[in-house]
Amino acid sequence: GAVVSQHPSRVICKSGTSVKIECRSLDFQATTMFWYRQFPKQSLMLMATSNEGSKATYEQGVEKDKFLINHASLTLSTLTVTSAHPEDSSFYICSARPTTQGYEAFFGQGTRLTVV
């Protein structure tokens, strides 16, 4: 089946630094990828939709200058949390929509970010 891999699975960074999370579709091409965030004991929140070769579309209330998204190829999207603060600590999950299908279907395992 289709596999989406996120890296790293866990990361701890210092406040004020930036951290990059990678989302790769391993055995299919994904024109569109999605980035989600999950706060403790809360449900997932879609942050942005990333389309290969173009700018990401951010959901209302998400700071695009803080959460930089790059989708440079059909198998890789990256999320960079810039100038991280403790309140950015969260679980970040990506999903990838196969180019040959009409709806998002495959999720990564997620990345636990802790900002200290």
Add this chain to the structure above:
Amino acid sequence: AQSVTQLDSHVSVSEGTPVLLRCNYSSSYSPSLFWYVQHPNKGLQLLLKYTSAATLVKGINGFEAEFKKSETSFHLTKPSAHMSDAAEYFCVVRINTGGFKTIFGAGTRLFVKA
């Protein structure tokens, strides 16, 4: 305000009996509705979606859901539960308010007893 409410945090059924996972939404916009499943230690998987076509939507693994606008509901059902159905299920609403917003429900944990 837009919201999604999954009415049960936990549901327990016996194998072979029907499954009903309830979801109600609140939105002044026409929504798209989705159900996702998350098995332990795995990512989310799309079960089915409604986007203004047929109100009864069939998904994978025998699941289906019916969009009832008058009741603002999108309950997920399956005629006969299987042990492999034990997982966390999320109801999701997506609306266009001049910008898209996607709202996940809190999730319902389904337990299936032998």
